[in-house]
Amino acid sequence: MSFENQELLHAEISQQLSGWAARNDVADDRIVQNLLQDLEAEENLNVWATMDPFEYLPQPSPTVGTRFFNWAKMSANFRNVLVFLPVAITWEAVSKATEAFAKFVEANNATTVNFLEFWQNGYDVLPAFWTISHIASLDFMIILGVIALSLISTFFNSKGSTSNKLEIARIEEDRLGIALALKMYLYAMREIDKSNVKEGIASSVSALLAATTSLSKSARQLNSVVSELQAGVPVINEFGSRMGKESEKLVSQVGDLTHALSGINSSITGELKDAVESATFGLELANQELNTSTHSIRANSKAAETEIKSLQSLIKKASRGK
Numbered sequence: 001m002s003f004e005n006q007e008l009l010h011a012e013i014s015q016q017l018s019g020w021a022a023r024n025d026v027a028d029d030r031i032v033q034n035l036l037q038d039l040e041a042e043e044n045l046n047v048w049a050t051m052d053p054f055e056y057l058p059q060p061s062p063t064v065g066t067r068f069f070n071w072a073k074m075s076a077n078f079r080n081v082l083v084f085l086p087v088a089i090t091w092e093a094v095s096k097a098t099e100a101f102a103k104f105v106e107a108n109n110a111t112t113v114n115f116l117e118f119w120q121n122g123y124d125v126l127p128a129f130w131t132i133s134h135i136a137s138l139d140f141m142i143i144l145g146v147i148a149l150s151l152i153s154t155f156f157n158s159k160g161s162t163s164n165k166l167e168i169a170r171i172e173e174d175r176l177g178i179a180l181a182l183k184m185y186l187y188a189m190r191e192i193d194k195s196n197v198k199e200g201i202a203s204s205v206s207a208l209l210a211a212t213t214s215l216s217k218s219a220r221q222l223n224s225v226v227s228e229l230q231a232g233v234p235v236i237n238e239f240g241s242r243m244g245k246e247s248e249k250l251v252s253q254v255g256d257l258t259h260a261l262s263g264i265n266s267s268i269t270g271e272l273k274d275a276v277e278s279a280t281f282g283l284e285l286a287n288q289e290l291n292t293s294t295h296s297i298r299a300n301s302k303a304a305e306t307e308i309k310s311l312q313s314l315i316k317k318a319s320r321g322k
Helices: 003-023 030-041 045-050 064-082 084-107 116-123 132-187 192-232 233-265 270-320
Strands: none
Touching: 003 030, 003 132, 030 045, 045 132, 064 132, 084 116, 084 132, 116 132
């Protein structure tokens, strides 16, 4: 890796860690701050490389689900207080009604009125707010409020649990991602020791074994191809032999014709003699070319067979050396 690529990767890992800390509200965590400082100064990275980021990175807390839980708690607290309010109001109403009834009886000895009738009517002595019908309606409305707050508290709890599960999954995925990035980056920053050397040797041996296996497979495939080529060598040799025999026949026939022309060459004159001499010379040249071609076909056929056998021998040695 080039120096420019190392600098780019260093800047990227610092930016990723800083962004993760800001997103999850853990920028004030001491470990995160120290790691960011060391990354910026490029110091103590070998020490950080000996530790597991999956363990030392802080675990962020969910925020959306927590808000729902807080609202549920507030609703439950308000409901718990409100549930006693009807009892308090009712007893206060009884107190007011009793006090007013005593005054009414004292002022109207001749009037026969029971307490419930007085509490309901008031007779201009008891204020309308403390009459039994108004207090009963007020208690009813408060109880409805208690029921509503119970439902709201249950809803917020359920919503908070669902939101927490989703948010915790996202937070953990994000945390594992930055931890893996740190692990991969800091792995190269470890100090060289015996364990590191052993790991490096083991990795090299594994890579060498994989390369040897791949080479052996390629050798077997090449051996198969060469075997197919070798199967064609007899055909090539047979064709060369036939060509050689035919060439020999043709050479023999050309020789006979040349001898015949030589015989009549002495008995002719003029232009006919020149033509015969040209034909004789041409036949001699053709005879030489046929001889050369015949030897070339045979030599090339033998050379091809030799090369194929040599290549096959090398492949077998490579396969045995795996």
